Amino acid sequence: MTTFYRDSGIYVGSAELHVEDQAYLLDDLELVWHRHGKRGVQQVAIIAARVALVAVVLGAIVIAAVLAQAFEFDLDRDDTVVVLGGVVLAIVFCAGAGMFIIEGVITMIERSYETGGVEHQIWARHLDEDLLLFATRAKLRFGKVYRALQRAIEHRDIYR
DSSP, X not given: OOEEEEOSSEEXXXXXXXETTEEEEGGGEEEEEEEEXXXXXXXXXXXXXXXXXXXXXXXXXXXXXXXXXXXXXXXXXXXXXXXXXXXXXXXXXXXXXXXXXXXXXHHHHHHHHHHOSEEEEEEEEESSSEEEEEEXXXXXXXXHHHHHXXXXXXXXXXXX
């Protein structure tokens, strides 16, 4: 018997499929397909975070431009150098704080791609009944399981 995929909860072999405590013979599976569920709260939050990040960056640029135009620099005054130094320090401080915020949002977005926000489902017609075999939000795991099941069915059809 050939093993196409195995992890802690799933086994896909050339003759059968085990999902948690359920076992299915591949000969009993007439048709296999996949579906995607609705977006979860996490995925909606990620999309909102992306929009908010763009809005914050554009807003900061606009505010900096307006403030720079409104401020008059008079090089004849004695305190101009102090004011310019304060402006530069404020810009450096805001840029540093902004980078931490942006880095946090980018990290959150990267993690969302690993776990996914949509539930991926594998369905099959098993003994004349549509049956949900497997569901997960992990895109990578779903892809591995689905492809292994496809290969196992192809293997079964070739060696019948």
